[in-house]
Amino acid sequence: MTIIVRYLKLSYNFVIVEESFLGFLNVDDTTGKGLFDITLEELKSFGLEIDDMCGQGYDNGENMKGKHQGVQKRFLDINPRAFYTPCGCHCLNLTLCVMANKCVKGKNFFGFIQCIYTIFANSTKRWEMLKDNVKFWSLKSLCQAPWENRAKSVKAIKLQLVDVREALLQVGENDNDVAIASEATSLAEKEVSDFECLVSTVIWYEVLNHVNIISKKIKSKDMHLDNAITKINKLIGYFKDYRETSFSKVIVEAKEIAIEMDINSIFPQKWLIERKKRFDES
Template sequence: MTIIVRYLTLSYNFVTVEEFFLGFLNVDDTFGKSLFDITLEELKSLGLEIDDMRGQGYNNGANMNVKHQGVKKKFLDINPRAFYTPYCFHSPNLTLCDMDNKSLKSLCQTRWESRIESVKAIKLQLVDVWEALLQVREKQNDVAIVSETTLLTEKELFDFKFLVSTVIWYEVLNHMNIVSKNLQSKDRSLDNAITEINTLIRYFKDYRETGFSKAIVEAKEIAIEMGIDQIFPQKPLIERQKRFDESLTNEIVSFTLDENFRANYFLFIVDQTISSLGTRFD
């Protein structure tokens, strides 16, 4: 764990903000209590009075910011004047983690920018990747590799559902990445940062209404170029019971494959994004 202190130096009529990196601290776990105990012990060993603390700032992760057990709360219990400021520029990362935890669980939880780069590489080179896999399948002598590429090209990967998913994720990750980089620029002022976040939230609210149809159109263009069926894999219609407030009868509501994908995948991702952005930047 890295520990940094910032303080004011008073000299005649001048006030200078000083900031020092104090070092790295060994931690056995990342729970809030453990991090707090280690930080408190280090500050005491340096002769720094907790009662003189006027601020604390962390990356806004749950172990630092959680209401009752986070480092923030434990310092405030000792010194209520230790004003907490979250490192909001890390919040786009946490927003993506909120989304990924329910849909892309295998991806890295820290180096989140690698996600946009990975999706970007596939999205912008889908046809090339497809053709490369086909060539491997046709020319490779290794039975295991041929079996793997056959599975990828015929069943598991390159179907219309995958194309639509790739288009959607690229759009979401790309916009998040742009704003994240802008927020970290050295000349970014607080009011501009707030404006940029609000603009991003408005974008996703608009994208919620129009993004799915646009993704379908773009995915169909890619599918035509790749010679893939421009429909979702054929499965039985999805059915659900109507809610009580929808009808007094127990009538069955049927979803087409397009409607099911929009409701349970596209809207799920976008709504999670909007909700998380609102919560984490509140």
């Protein structure tokens, strides 16, 4: 666990906000109590009084932010003035995770990106065979990844869809692992070559690019709370506008990519499964 303290440095008539990294702590017990105990012990070892604490902030794990057993609640029990502030950037990440996981197409799309990453990351031979063809260094695992990594991964796919498909076909033809070869061929022929997948790629590229810009800005050293709120409100406004007005632009861009990849720019027709009617049903 990383521990950092922020404090006021008084110099003549000036007050300067300073921030110091105190160190890494070995943690065996990751419960709220365990993390609190080791943090409290570390602060005391530096001669810092808990009564002087006027704020605390962490990533938004339940063991840290929990209002009953979390670290912040245990510090508040000692010093009620040590107000807790959640990490704004982490809140944004969590909001986007919930948003994507509530959408079936969103989950399927990021599952598709993760499958591509897994195929190449699990084999050095496979990776080296294809790295000259496609810049896969920019692909990241999406398991518990921050959204900056997701933005990089989607960008790597979106800007190199033709090369991605060719790379997957090479794996399908040449790889000795039958399961991997079959999965790579299926991804190349059914997913990457699917117009709906192209549309999803364009949409998520635009969304994640804007989110990533805002995320970096609110992480900046000189960011103030009122400016951060303004940035977030602009992002919300962008989402609303994009939902209402941008779909036609997405289709145009997806069709341009489809022409480059020589695939049909139409959405696949879904087969409707109908239940047979009984003789007495109208």
